Amino acid sequence: xxxxxxxxxxxxxxNAIGLDVDIPLSEPSEEFGDLSTTLCFELARRLxxxxxxxxxxxxxKIKPENYIKEVKAVNGYINFYFSEKFAxxxxxxxxxxxxxxxxxxxxxxxxxxxxxxxxxxxxxxIGHGRNAIIGDSLARILKFSGYDVETQYYVNDMGxxxxxAVFGAKKFGINKDKKNDFAVAEAYVKANKFLxxxxxxxxxxxxxxxxxxxxxxxxxxxxxxxADYCLKGIKETLKKINxxxxxxxxxxEFVRNGLxxxxxxxxxxxxxxxxxxxxxxNLKEFGIEKKLILTRSDGTFLYxxxxxxxxxxxxxxxxxxxxxxxxxxxxxxxxxxxxxxxLNEKVPDIIxxxxxxxxxxxxxxxxxxxxxxxxxxxxxxxxxxxxVDKRRKDKDEKFKKSVAEKLGIxxxxxxxxxxxxxxHMVFKFSEALDFEKHGLPFVQYAHARICRILEKIxxxxxxxxxxxxxxxxxxxxxxxxxxxxxxxxxxEKKPSLIANYLINLADAFHRFYMFDRVVGSEKxxxxxxxxxxxxxxxxxxxxxxxxxxxxxx
RNA sequence: GGGCUCGUAGCUCAGCUUGGACAGAGCGACGGCCUUCUAAGCCGUAGGUCGCGGGUUCAAAUCCCGCCGGGCCCGCCA
Numbered sequence: 001x002x003x004x005x006x007x008x009x010x011x012x013x014x015n016a017i018g019l020d021v022d023i024p025l026s027e028p029s030e031e032f033g034d035l036s037t038t039l040c041f042e043l044a045r046r047l048x049x050x051x052x053x054x055x056x057x058x059x060x061k062i063k064p065e066n067y068i069k070e071v072k073a074v075n076g077y078i079n080f081y082f083s084e085k086f087a088x089x090x091x092x093x094x095x096x097x098x099x100x101x102x103x104x105x106x107x108x109x110x111x112x113x114x115x116x117x118x119x120x121x122x123x124x125x126i127g128h129g130r131n132a133i134i135g136d137s138l139a140r141i142l143k144f145s146g147y148d149v150e151t152q153y154y155v156n157d158m159g160x161x162x163x164x165a166v167f168g169a170k171k172f173g174i175n176k177d178k179k180n181d182f183a184v185a186e187a188y189v190k191a192n193k194f195l196x197x198x199x200x201x202x203x204x205x206x207x208x209x210x211x212x213x214x215x216x217x218x219x220x221x222x223x224x225x226x227a228d229y230c231l232k233g234i235k236e237t238l239k240k241i242n243x244x245x246x247x248x249x250x251x252x253e254f255v256r257n258g259l260x261x262x263x264x265x266x267x268x269x270x271x272x273x274x275x276x277x278x279x280x281x282n283l284k285e286f287g288i289e290k291k292l293i294l295t296r297s298d299g300t301f302l303y304x305x306x307x308x309x310x311x312x313x314x315x316x317x318x319x320x321x322x323x324x325x326x327x328x329x330x331x332x333x334x335x336x337x338x339x340x341x342x343l344n345e346k347v348p349d350i351i352x353x354x355x356x357x358x359x360x361x362x363x364x365x366x367x368x369x370x371x372x373x374x375x376x377x378x379x380x381x382x383x384x385x386x387x388v389d390k391r392r393k394d395k396d397e398k399f400k401k402s403v404a405e406k407l408g409i410x411x412x413x414x415x416x417x418x419x420x421x422x423x424h425m426v427f428k429f430s431e432a433l434d435f436e437k438h439g440l441p442f443v444q445y446a447h448a449r450i451c452r453i454l455e456k457i458x459x460x461x462x463x464x465x466x467x468x469x470x471x472x473x474x475x476x477x478x479x480x481x482x483x484x485x486x487x488x489x490x491x492e493k494k495p496s497l498i499a500n501y502l503i504n505l506a507d508a509f510h511r512f513y514m515f516d517r518v519v520g521s522e523k524x525x526x527x528x529x530x531x532x533x534x535x536x537x538x539x540x541x542x543x544x545x546x547x548x549x550x551x552x553x
Numbered sequence: 554g555g556g557c558u559c560g561u562a563g564c565u566c567a568g569c570u571u572g573g574a575c576a577g578a579g580c581g582a583c584g585g586c587c588u589u590c591u592a593a594g595c596c597g598u599a600g601g602u603c604g605c606g607g608g609u610u611c612a613a614a615u616c617c618c619g620c621c622g623g624g625c626c627c628g629c630c631a
Contacts, residue, residue, distance in 0.1 A: 028574070038573055041611075051611090077574065119631070159631045278629055289555075289627080296629040303631045327625050330557055354558075354624070391593065407593095419566070424559065424624055431565065431580080438566075438579045441593050453590045492570080500567060503578080514586095514595045553593075 001090045001480040005067045009035050009080050012068065016061040017043070030470070033072065033079035034477060040076045051076035082477070084465040087530075090480045094533035095461070102483045102540050104146035111147045112318040113139050116238070116245070117154040120230040121161040122185030124237050125370035126427055127326065127356050133416045133546075134353055135324040136243040137495035140544045145490035150318070153245040154310060157227050157252050159303060163208045164191045166226050167201075174229070179374070181233030184226060213255060213300050223252075237373050241409055242546040254309035260301055263309045263343070264294060270342050286338040290331060304332060308339045315346035322493070323350045351493055353421035358428075371427075379429065381408030387435055388553070403553050407441060410547040414440035417545050418499040438503060443538065444550045446506035449513060450535040451551045456519050459532055463525035471512035472527070475534055478505045482537045486544070495545065502541050509534055 010023050021039070028036040040058065044051035052075060059073035069083035094101045115135020118128040135151065143149045156162070165184055168191025175183045195201055211219040231248065238244065254260045267273050272281045274291070281292040294305045314321045325333055333350045340347050358371055385404035392400060418438065419425055435441045468476065482501070489497040509531075518527045539549040 024571080024573095026571090026573080029577090032574070036574085038612095041573070045611080075574065156631060161631065280629095287556085293629055298629085300629090302629070307631095327558075329626090329631095331626050332631090334557085352558085352625095357624090387593070391591085422558065423566080426565090428565085434580080435593060436565090436580055437593090439593095442579090445591080445593050449591065449594085456590065496567090500578095503567090507578080510594055511596095513590080517590070519590050553591085 001086075001093055002477070002484050004089075005080075005082050005086055005480070006035060008067045009037075012062050013037065013039065013058070013078075016058050028077070028079065030474070032074065032077065033070075033081045034473075035080040035082075037078050038076075040078065044076070082473075084468060086480075087465045087468060087472075087476045088463075090476055091463075091529050091533045092461075094479060094536050095529070098536055099540060101536060102486045103144045104487075106148070107146040109147050109320060110318045111142055111149045111320045111322060112152055112314045113142070113149055113322045113324075114152045114154055114314075115139075115324040116243075117156070118234065119156045119159060119161045120184070120227040120234070121165045121188045122230070122370075123179070123181035124234055124373040126358070126373060126376055127370075129241070129373045129376070129412070130353055130356055130416050130421075130425070131324050131326065132238060132243050133241070133413050134351065134421055134495055137413075137417050137498070137545050138322070138324070138351070138493055140546060141486065141489050141495060141498065144540075144544060145486060147320070147490075150246045151244075152247045152249050152314075154307075155227060155231065155248055155250045156303070157223055157250050158209070158213065158255070158306065159251075160205060160209065161188070162223060162227060163205050163212065164188055164195070165230070166208060166222050167191050167205060168194075169226055170222070179233050179236070181230050181237070182372075182374075184230040184233070210298070210300065212252070215256065237377075240377055241373070241413060242548075249310065251303075251306050251310065254306050254313065255301065259313060260306050260309040263312055264301075264305065266343055267294070267339070272342055281335075281339060281342070283335060283338045286334070286341070288331075288334055288338060290335070292335045292339065304335060307332075307336060308343075311336060311340055311348060312343060312345050314348070315340065318346070321346050321348040323348050325350055325352055327352055327354045349493065351421055354424040356425045356427045358426075376412060377409060380412050381405050384408035384411065384435075387441075392553075399552075403550065406548055406550060407444060407553065410444070410542075410545075411435070411440040413545055413547055414443070414499060414502075417495050418503075420494065420496045440547065441553070442510075443502045443506040443542070444553055446509040446513075447535060447538045447542070447549045448551060448553045450509070450531045450538070453518050453531060454528060454535070457524065457528045459528055460525050463529050465526050466523075469516065471508070471516050472530060474508040475505075475512055475530055478508050479530075479533050479537050482541065489544075498541055498544050502538070502545075505534065505538060505541070509538075 006025055009025065013023050023037060023039055025035055025037055027034070040051040040054040043054050047054065055073035055076050055078050059071045059078050062071045064070050067083055067086040068080055070081040072079045113135060116128060116132040118124055124132070139149050139151050165188040168187035171194065172187050172190045175186055178186065208219060212223050264279065267281060272283065274280050274282050277297050279294040281294065283292055292304060293302055295301055311321065330352055333352065337347050381404050384407040385400060388400045388403050485497055485501045489495060516527060518524060518531065521527060542549045
């Protein structure tokens with residue numbers, strides 16, 4: 001809706017100057033209105049006139065009507081204020097569209113979005129969590145924006161890790177008392193330790209890998225059993241945080257179906273291909289000094305080679321390919337893009353997120369040194385329960401547990417989604433699970449408070465807006481901006497925009513709540529309708545982050 | 554050493570793509586606000602050379618160059 005206001009301002013400015021120029025619009029701080037243009041500074045140069053005077057002349061030419069309530073020229077800026085009619089239309093639009101407000105029509109563009117893709121050698125830790133949360137939120141945002149999104153989890157079943165886990169499971173067994181993924185991790189850690197102490201067993205690992213690549217029946221079965229076993233545990237964890245993948249794609253598929261051979265054959269015919277002891281690609285032309293090795297000297301393929309095949313497959317099955325990778329994959333990502341460019345396939349859009357460290361400690365599944373997502377989730381729910389228990393003595397156990405679970409899990413998603421991916425995060429329990437203002441409870445509390453108010457009022461479509469105070473205006477403006485924010489989040493692939501928007505919206509609401517009474521007020525219907533719209537937007541935005549809005553807390 | 558990336562209040566972040574009006578929040582500190590829709594809230598005070606130095610511009614946190622500091626990568630691992 002906000003864009004309608006912008007369009008109108010632009011159109012009216014265009015008419016006023018009578019020149020076909022691009023009109024820069026920006027949102028000034030509140031005291032200067034709702035929209036502002038610096039157009040006059042540019043015109044000043046061209047016309048050799050004082051910008052102040054140009055602004056005043058232009059402002060006079062624009063009559064306030066429809067969505068524009070007021071036009072003011074100040075020091076060369078022209079500032080615009082939106083009208084009560086705009087407010088009414090915003091509310092009506094939200095009421096009409098409800099859950100679809102902010103969404104877009106189907107675009108008929110197929111997107112394959114790969115995220116999480118953790119090795120099946122143990123449970124997900126917080127780092128994987130960042131990947132999964134960014135990926136899942138983005139998938140939701142893109143779907144909402146009209147894209148046809150399929151999420152995929154790429155299972156690295158051909159790497160050394162899984163071979164070591166298989167070796168460990170055979171040698172030490174699988175602890176059936178533990179959750180699947182933790183049991184596999186236990187075998188994996190034991191095996192690593194064993195191999196360090198008995199390096200002569202390394203050749204066993206190499207043999208397993210070779211046999212798996214060759215498709216030796218019983219070995220294939222062993223690998224799949226362990227991978228599936230571990231994945232079952234991983235899926236349970238993902239389910240807890242409301243994440244589901246449409247497809248799990250095994251790396252080995254691309255060896256079995258021959259695509260990786262086909263890809264290598266195609267690469268051989270290009271000028272980038274070199275064959276010394278091993279096959280490799282020279283990517284100097286793409287600004288990459290490091291050569292991309294395609295095969296080992298024993299002829300087996302490397303991870304990146306199979307990943308190229310996977311991406312060729314994705315390229316054929318989608319219009320847009322998106323990957324979420326950790327910062328350690330920066331170089332691989334560039335190599336991958338270059339290889340796909342050479343093959344004339346769709347180049348993936350790769351979102352790189354920086355690592356999460358925990359008080360300076362770097363996580364390693366191999367050494368069994370990590371904080372698992374499961375532990376984090378449990379801890380978060382526990383802390384949330386303590387809070388609910390403290391504040392809602394009047395409620396029964398069932399209520400407290402339910403709220404604690406939703407709040408605890410959502411808080412993790414929110415904490416991680418809020419920060420831009422390129423930012424290195426130092427994970428601190430005290431902050432992630434502290435129910436501070438920038439966290440989820442602040443947002444959920446706004447939603448719950450609105451629900452309480454609306455219970456007491458019968459909403460009518462027959463309301464009018466006579467005037468607006470600063471709190472009402474702030475809310476209207478934010479509500480009207482939601483579609484624009486979603487659009488931006490989808491285009492720039494930044495879920496963090498949604499989270500930060502939610503903080504702003506909740507903040508605007510809480511301030512409104514403090515100063516503007518709804519029930520029994522002269523403006524009861526307008527305000528109730530405004531809050532109803534706010535509630536819808538809060539819920540829609542929370543859903544984009546995979547968080548269920550709370551009716552009560 | 555090379556490549557990529559980040560550097561905004563004591564701490565965690567927003568703003569940077571499309572340069573504009575005194576740089577915004579939260580946490581922490583201090584001081585206030587519950588007879589009225591849940592105080593998981595609100596208001597106020599203190600706290601900033603936007604890493605440093607140049608450049609472009611009427612205008613730079615934002616664009617360009619250099620430097621410094623942190624992170625990641627530079628394996629016939631994944």
